[in-house]
Amino acid sequence: MTEKLLYEQDGAVVTLTFNMPETRNALTDHDLCDAIVAAMGRINHDQSVRVAIVTGAGKAFSSGGNLKHMKEKQGTFAGDAVAVKDGYRKGIQRVARAMWECEVPLIAAVNGPAYGAGCDTTCLCDIRIASSAATFAENFVNVGLISGDGGAWLLPRQVGLSRAAEMSFTADPVDAETALAWGLVSRVVAPEELLPAARALAARIARNPPRQLRMAKRLLREGLNTRLDSVLELAAAYQGACHQTADHDEAVDALLEKRGAVFTGG
Secondary structure: OOOOEEEEEEOOEEEEEEOOHHHOOOOOOHHHHHHHHHHHHHHHHOOOOOEEEEEEOOOOOEOOOOHHHHHHOOHHHOOOHHHHHHHHHHOHHHHHHHHHOOOOOEEEEEOOEEEOHHHHHHHOOOEEEEEOOOEEEOOHHHHOOOOOOOHHHHHHHHHOHHHHHHHHHHOOOEEHHHHHHHOOOOEEEOHHHHHHHHHHHHHHHHOOOHHHHHHHHHHHHHHOOOOHHHHHHHHHHHHHHHOOOHHHHHHHHHHHOOOOOOOOOO
8 A cells, every 4th residue: 555654764854745646635634644643753753863854745735634525524524523523633633733743843845735734734844945836725714614733823823813814714825925925935946946945955954963953943832832031941951951962062163173063963
């Protein structure tokens, strides 16, 4: 059976590819959800991984929910209101939690349409690079639903409340250039340049010390919801740990000696 999520590692960089092009990489498939959660756990426990890229196979990044399953009340959408609630909690919401708690920087390489849960999944990543063919839509109301995967929390933090409301209430798609202007993505490239650009960015990130990368990401996450004094206290504790590492010593020595640093995670 074809793997629904491809996990490929090249040095310190992992590339995760949603591999269900026949459904436009619908994220409500239970097997795919399980595979994403497992991949996040694998990354967190593998200190050789410093950054990960997330992309989609085929023409879409992800279409979000599977409309056929919605129509036939299958999978996540099977049963009464309580059963569907449990389906979301055990499925796409587990994905949201796992991706948000991923310890390494995540780059979304958005190759095509990212709709509904697909749009929200890009927002779970730290950096988004879009192909010029990419479009984004918070289109849940189009199918008589609301965001069930954290989009109401995620999207305003990326584009601001007014634009998040516009996307949510109209369900209108946003093209790549508009996404760039709104701050939803940091770069737009030609389709054939998408993965090379994502890999080049990943390589720039991966050359830095791995433990410090993970701590830097954690501080950014904490800063979204925590008071400044609490973030300062956490930063002081992290800095105390960083100053004791071999990678810190190597970084200082390399700068003073005007050479490239080689970080080992020590």
